[in-house]
Amino acid sequence: MPTLRSRTYVGLLFQALPFLAAFAPGPAAVEVGGRDFADPFVLLDGTTYYGFATGSDGEHLQVAKSSDLHGWSMLGDALPRLPNWASRASGFTWAPSVLKRDRYVLYYSTREAASGIQCISRATSLVPGGPYDDDSSAPIVCQSSGESSMCGSIDPSPFVDADGTAYLIWKSDENGAPCRAAPHLWSQRLRGDGLDVVGSPVALMVADRAWEGQLIEGPSMIRHDGAYYLFYSANWYDSARYAVGYATCAGPSGPCLKRTTEAPLLHSAGAALGPGGEELFADASGATWIAYHAWSAPNASYAEGGSRSLRLAPVLFESGRPVIGAPSP
Numbered sequence: 565m566p567t568l569r570s571r572t573y574v575g576l577l578f579q580a581l582p583f584l585a586a587f588a589p590g591p592a593a594v595e596v597g598g599r600d601f602a603d604p605f606v607l608l609d610g611t612t613y614y615g616f617a618t619g620s621d622g623e624h625l626q627v628a629k630s631s632d633l634h635g636w637s638m639l640g641d642a643l644p645r646l647p648n649w650a651s652r653a654s655g656f657t658w659a660p661s662v663l664k665r666d667r668y669v670l671y672y673s674t675r676e677a678a679s680g681i682q683c684i685s686r687a688t689s690l691v692p693g694g695p696y697d698d699d700s701s702a703p704i705v706c707q708s709s710g711e712s713s714m715c716g717s718i719d720p721s722p723f724v725d726a727d728g729t730a731y732l733i734w735k736s737d738e739n740g741a742p743c744r745a746a747p748h749l750w751s752q753r754l755r756g757d758g759l760d761v762v763g764s765p766v767a768l769m770v771a772d773r774a775w776e777g778q779l780i781e782g783p784s785m786i787r788h789d790g791a792y793y794l795f796y797s798a799n800w801y802d803s804a805r806y807a808v809g810y811a812t813c814a815g816p817s818g819p820c821l822k823r824t825t826e827a828p829l830l831h832s833a834g835a836a837l838g839p840g841g842e843e844l845f846a847d848a849s850g851a852t853w854i855a856y857h858a859w860s861a862p863n864a865s866y867a868e869g870g871s872r873s874l875r876l877a878p879v880l881f882e883s884g885r886p887v888i889g890a891p892s893p
Contacts, residue, residue: 599638600871601626603659603719603782603841604855606633609692611848615855615874616642616670618658625660625672627693633847633876642670642694643687649702651675656682659782661843662692663722663730669758670696671720671732681708681716682737686759704760705752707736715743721843722754723785723816730754731816732761733768733794735781746771749783749796751817766817768794775827777805785816786844786852788881794820795854795886797840798828804864806838807831808856810886823885830856830888836875837864844879852879854888 602618613633617626619641627642642660646652656675663669667688676683683703687696707714714736723731732754738745752765771780776798784795792813799805807828813820830839842856856875863870878889 601874602857602872604857604874605661605843606845606855607662607692608848614692616660616662624657629693639693643696646674647685647698647700649676651677659719661721663758665758668692673718676703679708682718684717684720684734705734714738715740719782721784725816726787730758733783733785739779746778747780749780768818768820769811773825782841784843793886795842795844797842801840802865804832804837806840808840808842835861837861854879
């Protein structure tokens, strides 16, 4: 989700904490610097990890790199220039993710100038850390008009199936005016080069649980032991109520069944408040990790002077159930 006021922070805050819905909170966070790094996405390319995040400090999108998931160095603006159709207003570019094709394709949310609606676009680079260039003449997904109008589309996340077919998963923004309705998560197949969607979108789920607070977003899908898991964030991002749940799906186009029906999988605990904006990724050994952001207690909003920092934790599976484990030392 966006940041609508300017903030000045130095360095990158890296925090790795174990948070489990039914487990005791972990130890105090390790802090290195103090940079707002929301809606993180981690890409492993060769032996180097690239961390992408929502814009901050005047940058459209942030990118950092690491060789070990512990020490990170900032690389500058991952997207120095927005496409011509996008608004130039600050604070409306967020939630980046990257897919490796013949080039690297970066997906992100930004505001369409003509409609004032958040839409999804793509940019490309020959190198994983960018900078990325968006030469599009229109969004690739928007859901902003006609019978399919859902007040826009945000939070794109690519998923590659076992056969190599790529899909884009995102949220329709019915929470926005004038819809004011329960939002959905969607899936649609990507073209081979990743630059556009093909076919028709399929709705995977809708906000319908009390702990979600009528808001779901930030989807991320993985495949483990032949099963499909769809993680998502829910409730209001600018609060300690933000949390992460998951569903199991028959495939990348669903149908999906929510598993965290009464309470989230990952919620506020200890010094970390409002965890969310999650993305799942594999490390160099093939182990599964979750990257997400959280507020540092006691400030759980920008109005309180808080910031959302990067957190990383391993994900294990016990009898088909994901468990977010303690961080590596």
